[in-house]
Amino acid sequence: AQSVTQLGSHVSVSEGALVLLRCNYSSSVPPYLFWYVQYPNQGLQLLLKYTSAATLVKGINGFEAEFKKSETSFHLTKPSAHMSDAAEYFCAVSVHDYKLSFGAGTTVTVRA
Amino acid sequence: GAVVSQHPSWVICKSGTSVKIECRSLDFQATTMFWYRQFPKQSLMLMATSNEGSKATYEQGVEKDKFLINHASLTLSTLTVTSAHPEDSSFYICSAIPQAGTTYEQYFGPGTRLTVT
DSSP, rough: OOOOEEEEEEEEEEETOEEEEEEEEOOOOOOOEEEEOOOOOOOOHHHHHHOOOSEEEEEEGOOEEETTTTEEEEEESSOOOOOGGGGGEEEEEEOOOOEEEEEEOOEEEEEE | OOOOEEOEEEEEOTOHHHHHHEEEEESOOEEEEEEEEEOHHHHHHHHHETEEEEEEEEOOOOOOOOOOOOETTTTEEEEEESSSGGGGGGGEEEEETTTOOOSSOOOOOOOOEEEOO
């Protein structure tokens, strides 16, 4: 079965600083990997996805992630944090059955 | 495109009653929809997979007689929480996969907050 581990339940960054959210996956077959953002009392919005094409994936709102098979990682980055980036972020993995397995989530706070 | 709605957005019900939550794909047809449950400050846990015209597939540990799922059309799936109890209070989120989807992407609804008193 596939799974993801998000390192760090809470990340605090200054406005304008780099945002780095870590995600490691476990899968016996080539995975599909996703990053989602969730604002309070809302559903999930897809930031970006890896589906076996380019290993560096660019998403919305300036986010990007790099798939590294050797490290089984799919870390999410944004060069310059904005106050609106404060939210909950989930990494998720899927194989060929469409089912998503989510990480525990990382709460991002942005300091002015 | 690819919008999923849920109704109601929040509901309060008394213990012992049943409540129905609707999940609709507004601009696409979905043969498969998923239902998730999210407790405060926690991740999403898959409850069941809903396939149009067939019985839902429940994840281990989910009571199928308590959480009734019906996927009667290509744009509508419903989750009925029967004989609700306070421990059923949670945020319920559905997602849908377009019938013609090829990228394994799910589109999520905005969620339904259920409070059982």
